[in-house]
Amino acid sequence: MTLDNYKQREIKKGKHASSTENRRLVWEYVIWPLILEVNRNYFTLQEYHIKRDCICENKEILPSKVAGGFVSLLVKGILMRENNIYSIHYKLIPYMRKKAHLDYGTVIREINTKK
Template identity: 65%
Template sequence: MTIEKHRNKSHTAIASRKGKYATSTENRRLMWEHIVWPLVLKINRNYFTPQEYHERRDQVSREKNIPITKMAGGMVSLLVKGIILQDGKYYSIHYKLIPYMRKRAQLDYETVLKEIRSKK
């Protein structure tokens, strides 16, 4: 293998790794800003049922022409990050986000990350 081919191969591997993480972040942001947070504000409580989530997800999927599979990955990623918690029959938001819900604030994904990572 020539040096040039090796460089291109290495660069491609790094780019695909970076793309994977960027895609995960994009999916989490999509889920949070278009589905989870608007749903929480609409129902005005810090938890929601899978049925409520599915109804909202399907509505957004139709309106924005986004595949449900892409959104499902975003929801799993929010669970893994600890932004959303699953307890039996319900999903709930992280407890540090409840004051924002009470104020009915628009809460973007970056603020969510800062809040749940803070040591207040």
């Protein structure tokens, strides 16, 4: 999905759908690329800020959308925080090791699957 599609779809959505779209945008443009870039299942707050600022500037995304999506990923349990270190859910680590493309839909299915 392109950034223009995100912008166009955002206008027509309600609050819940808008939150989901913000989570999806942050995951696919910021968090997952950052995880693959640092090649570990966690990142620092500083690493996140650098990646976020770069994406916001290049894709013309409002930082408030990214901030809301980031917090929402924490609330959903996709990201965990300990001090200034953020880590991904343990069920996502095999995807990281394979350097696979991991879209938000797959993330939700993986973390909600009982094994």
